[in-house]
Amino acid sequence: MKRRTFIRSTTAAGLALGLTPVACATPSLDTEILILGGGLSGLYLAFLLEKAGKDYILLEGSDRLGGRMFTRKDIHRDVGGRGIGDKYTEVMKLIEEFNTEMIDITDYMRSPTxxxxxxxxxxxxxxxxxxxxxxxxxxxxxxxxxxxxxxxxxxxxxxxxxxxxxxxxxxxxxxxxxxxxxxxxxxxxxxxxxxxxxxxxxxxxxGSERILNFKGGTANFINAIAGSLKKQVLTNKMVTKIDDQNEKATVHCKDGTRYSGKKVVATLPFSTLRDVHMNTSFNTNQEKAIQQLAYTNITQIHLEHTEAFWEEDRLPADMWTDTPLERIMNMSSSPTEKQLACWVNGTGTAFFDDMNEAEIASYTIKKINEIRPASEGKIAYLGVQNWGQYKYNKGAYVEFGPGQAAWFLDMIKPAGNIHFAGEHTAHKSRGMEGAAESAKRVFNELMK
Ligand SMILES: Cc1cc2nc3c(=O)[nH]c(=O)nc-3n(C[C@H](O)[C@H](O)[C@H](O)COP(=O)(O)OP(=O)(O)OC[C@H]3O[C@@H](n4cnc5c(N)ncnc54)[C@H](O)[C@@H]3O)c2cc1C
Known part of the structure; x- marks a missing residue:
């Protein structure tokens, strides 16, 4: 048995027995490339590496893959990214590769009037x-x-x-x-x-003209990519430390396990990467970006309407409000769906941060009933998704403060053995396409 294969299989066997693997002596490696984070950028990178015949291990901190593409099973809702522009080049390639069923929701996208x-x-x-x-x-x-x-x-x-x-x-x-x-x-x-x-x-x-959604939820797409991967894709591996040495980097996880690779690709948003202890020397702008870049807070309060109360009061279903609920939206993308949500952005989310779920539910229903008396008895609370407080992201997407865009080119440069991918590192695109674009860039960096 080759030495590397032996190390990999003993590590896997140790994990199966619940043993904590002992750090291997230099220069042994668990893999060539350690991918940190199992959102779209981490999964796409794994997919590209696998096609190129490279060895990798993917470490995801939470108990699921997908990151900000998140179908919450408890409330049967997509609570993160779901709108795909029909000209999203990289994402559309993956959709085609996995023959993922899509629905066109362009006609359901509207800004409240x-x-x-x-x-x-x-x-x-x-x-x-x-x-x-x-x-x-x-x-x-x-x-x-x-x-x-x-x-x-x-x-x-x-x-x-x-x-x-x-x-x-x-x-x-x-x-x-x-x-x-x-x-x-x-x-x-x-x-x-x-x-x-x-x-x-x-x-x-x-130039996207149509907006598409994953039929049955984004989890279908994420599961299709994950299901195609044959190497180790491990969940519940919260990374706490990256020890970067000359020939390899060792990644420490909260559960006590360690993995080493020649290269590490961090796809974590900077909002959580800043909590990881790293001994690499970063350039000045990179250091500032990791520590300081802001992430937009979004709190969604998901509701279900049992009846279309807007047919009774004859007002549009969607509306802006100057109340803490900010935006009330019918998020259904077919006549049979009954998805209603309040979408609160930015500093407004603080209003709900210290409330428990029962308080949020009661406040929301009471307020909507006050604004729209026709809704009385016709709406039910499902759940809240607070992206600002969600520990694996601490915010929905990166936002640059004045003067910080000048950090961009420096902040995405490899530092030691660490490369950076993820939505926040995309040159051109934004959202899911940005995440995929960044994975492709890092794949090319690694192949050089
Ligand atoms: C509410 C909302 C609506 C959106 N709407 C759209 C939309 O309509 N269209 C669009 O294109 N985009 C949208 N987006 C953005 C899109 O979802 C993201 O840009 C994209 O999914 C980001 O992928 P990523 O791989 O860069 O990051 P992520 O998906 O965040 O992946 C990073 C992964 O790292 C993991 N992680 C974090 N810290 C650690 C750690 N210490 N150790 C190990 N793992 C860790 C996280 O759990 C996560 O799985 C939306 C996002 C949100 C939140």
């Missing part, structure tokens, strides 16, 4: 100056100012506080408060306008 403001409902917001999403996008302007997808981190002149741009383009302080309800950031008075420029450029240059 109604608004509940100061205790009154405006059906079609007679005055656009009160509509949160209109406010943000009208003041942002139609032009992206970018002529290519990967320019966003090279435009210091555009990297200013977002609210300052909106103020210059005519919004009052009161309108900025309203625009903050719809903005996908923690606070538009703190975040950089560069995030909005990047999103706008991605929408424009990616």
């Amino acid at each position: 109604a608004i509940y403001l100061d205790g009154q409902i405006y059906d079609q917001w007679p005055d656009p100056s009160t509509n949160p999403s209109y406010l943000q996008f009208s003041a942002f302007g139609k032009s992206t100012q970018l002529t290519a997808l990967d320019q966003w981190y090279q435009k210091p002149a555009l990297d200013e506080v977002y609210s300052e741009l909106l103020t210059r383009n005519g919004l009052t302080e009161e309108q900025i408060d309203l625009a903050n309800i719809s903005a996908n950031y923690n606070d538009i008075r703190e975040t950089s306008a560069i995030n909005a420029y990047h999103s706008a450029a991605f929408r424009k240059f990616n």
